[in-house]
Amino acid sequence: MVTIVDVAKHAGVAPSTVSYVLTGKRPVSAETRMRVGESIRELGYQPHAGARALAGSRTNxxxxxxxxxxxxxxxxxxxxxxxxxxxxxxxxxxxxxxxxxxxxxxxxxxxxxxxxxxxxxxxxxxxxxxxxxxxxxxxxxxxxxxxxxxxxxxxxxxDFEAAGARCVDHLVELGHRTIGFLGAPGAVYARNTGFAQRTLAGFSAAAMRRGVASTALPAERHRDAVRAVVATLLRELTRMTALVVHNEAALGWVVECLRAEGRRVPEDVAVVAICPDELAEQLRLTSVQLPxxxxxxxxxxxxxxxxxxxxxxxxxxxxxKLFSRSGQAAPRLVVARPPQQVS
Structure with missing residues (x-):
């Protein structure tokens, strides 16, 4: 690795002179400054970030x-x-x-x-x-x-608040009147994280504005936790025909857990997610894009x-931006099928 001593030898000056050129602490003649600069370029010397900062230049x-x-x-x-x-x-x-x-x-x-x-x-x-x-x-x-x-x-x-509201508005336009919300892990809300709190606020405000029944619950990222939350939502919202999911890690388990509770997607429960496009594409779910x-x-x-x-x-x-895919349908009379064993 090239050092300041190497630059000094190449330029025919003392190491302290190279330091003065880099930091600007003392005046250096234009000729010497140019010679040091040429040596730095030829040798590929990378000044320490702190030295560049002292010189008033950027660290990049x-x-x-x-x-x-x-x-x-x-x-x-x-x-x-x-x-x-x-x-x-x-x-x-x-x-x-x-x-x-x-x-x-x-x-x-x-x-x-x-x-x-x-x-x-x-x-x-x-x-x-x-x-x-x-x-x-x-x-x-x-x-x-x-x-x-x-x-x-x-x-x-x-605009996460608008994203939460957009999910509700989209589902209401399809005819859904009872909508659940499966949110981020509890620790995210406990930290008062902006994206999670604003999405939940947008969902709740839109549900109230639209006059739909709703319940929102946080969910941890593993399958058993997701199934427990899905079961609770179905128990508290007996006529739930739609679910908004704002939890990328849990999203992969949602369809499986709904099926385990006797619900098909989208025939019995429409699912809309807030997540990156790639994940929604893999699961063929309608989503609000997380860009x-x-x-x-x-x-x-x-x-x-x-x-x-x-x-x-x-x-x-x-x-x-909402992208319509599978995983959604107009509500229908739900006849719960027997819960299935999830291996």
Whole structure:
């Protein structure tokens, strides 16, 4: 690996002179500065991020704070991360991953070491403790999600409240009057995570506005938990003919668990999901698209704009898009079949 000493020897100067060129701490003649610059380019030397920061230049690194904690569906998180990394590379930037469980301390640590030009923050809570820290740090940041109080921040998100309402409106238009909601794991709601709370709020408000009977329950990610929630919904909503699912990990079990309770999809129970297109396609279910790729790209573009001195909009909400597939039908008189044994 090329060091600052190698650059100094190649340029015929002292290592301290190379350091002064990089940090700008002391004046260096234009001729020497040019010679050092040529040596850096020829040798392929990569200055330490902190040195570039001291020089007032960028590190060309974005810090992505991603959630690796209870209740999070990792494949969806990775879709966001992949989009962020791909878009960052298009702007000749790298991505530093910071786990969300580090909380505010993680933000301060990264900011204190000058290792990144700005932050991209995922899994944002309605009353997220990281928000005031981001304001205090004064570093450019974009949130994938939006807290209740977002003053002075830049946020991009799917309009999850509208997504929850869109599912209800779609099912009511098909004639359904009793609709269940199978939501995210309990830990996600306990953290007051924005996307989960807003989807549930949109679903509940639309159900009330439309005058339909509804019940909403959280669900853990394993099959037994999903079947227990499905059974509870069918017991509490004896005339349930439709189910909205906002839980990617549980979605694969839903059709099987409904069948185990004597219900067919879509003949007896219509299912609409809020999830990535690929998952809905595999299961042939009508869905509101979770555009992870678009959101990740937009977040990077907004942060790059801020780094370039622009003032992007404070809040960008993507409208929900519903794609009609199988898994839905107009309601019919449900005759419960005997529950089946699930192996």
């Amino acid at each position: 690194v974005l810090a992505l704070v991603l959630p690796l904690r209870e209740g999070v569906h990792l494949p969806v998180v990775m879709r966001f991360a992949s989009s962020v990394v791909t878009t960052a590379r298009e702007h000749d930037m790298d991505v530093l991953l910071v786990t969300a469980d580090e909380g505010a301390a993680g933000l301060r640590r990264v900011a204190g070491t000058a290792r990144a030009d700005g932050f991209l923050v995922m899994d944002v809570g309605l009353d997220d403790e990281r928000v005031p820290v981001l304001r205090d740090l004064g570093r450019p940041a974009v949130l994938l999600g939006h807290p209740t109080v977002a003053n002075g921040l830049t946020c991009v998100d799917l 992870a790729d678009v959101l990740g790209r937009r977040a990077v573009e907004l942060l790059v704009a801020k780094l370039n001195g622009q003032r992007p909009p404070a809040l960008t909400l993507l409208p929900p």
